[in-house]
Amino acid sequence: MLIHPWDLADESAWRPWLAARDFGTLAANGVDGGPPLLVPTHFLYTQEGGDQVVLHLARPNPFWEALDADPRLTLAVTDDYAFVPGTWRAAPETDPDHGVPTSYYTSVHLLGTGTVIDDPAEKAALMSRQYARFQPRSAAGPIVPGEPPFGRMLSSIRFLRLDVEEVRAKAKYDDHKDDALVARVREGLRDRALPQDAAVAARLEREGRD
Numbered sequence: 001m002l003i004h005p006w007d008l009a010d011e012s013a014w015r016p017w018l019a020a021r022d023f024g025t026l027a028a029n030g031v032d033g034g035p036p037l038l039v040p041t042h043f044l045y046t047q048e049g050g051d052q053v054v055l056h057l058a059r060p061n062p063f064w065e066a067l068d069a070d071p072r073l074t075l076a077v078t079d080d081y082a083f084v085p086g087t088w089r090a091a092p093e094t095d096p097d098h099g100v101p102t103s104y105y106t107s108v109h110l111l112g113t114g115t116v117i118d119d120p121a122e123k124a125a126l127m128s129r130q131y132a133r134f135q136p137r138s139a140a141g142p143i144v145p146g147e148p149p150f151g152r153m154l155s156s157i158r159f160l161r162l163d164v165e166e167v168r169a170k171a172k173y174d175d176h177k178d179d180a181l182v183a184r185v186r187e188g189l190r191d192r193a194l195p196q197d198a199a200v201a202a203r204l205e206r207e208g209r210d
């Protein structure tokens with residue numbers, strides 16, 4: 001991912017942004033020269049003992065073969081995106097149709113080494129954490145290996161721990177352009193009102209460009 005200096009998201013920006021998100025695309029190198037393997041998945045991001053991601057996948061998932069061949073992985077999380085027409089970005093004295101369109105988005109890539117977790121007790125503890133995060137109202141108690149309702153199902157899944165070694169974070173919102181252009185884009189987003197437009201317009205306001 002190309003990151004221009006004006007699009008670079010520093011740690012104070014990407015950490016809270018990532019903490020509010022839990023779905024991304026896990027990427028592994030292809031086996032024997034095959035294409036990369038991409039897995040859309042929920043995940044838990046934690047800073048316990050260093051930056052880590054934990055998630056689980058079904059045991060038959062072809063991802064595990066790719067992990068065995070090369071444990072170097074990337075988890076990509078992208079959100080707050082919008083297509084910005086060139087007509088919104090054209091300078092006032094020029095033909096609007098000559099404006100250059102672009103995309104706004106935030107994307108954080110977590111690169112690191114993956115480790116399989118197959119121990120039943122560890123899997124039960126991690127699954128309990130996932131229930132507490134994603135389904136807290138029904139997480140009445142810890143999951144116990146071999147015990148109903150979920151302990152007997154642990155053998156059908158495997159957990160992954162991704163130890164993060166590098167973060168590449170990009171926030172592409174025309175930070176290098178003048179306030180007048182950003183104001184035009186913000187108003188265009190509000191008027192268009194597609195599902196993601198409100199979040200992107202609000203981000204432009206948070207950047208102090210009113």
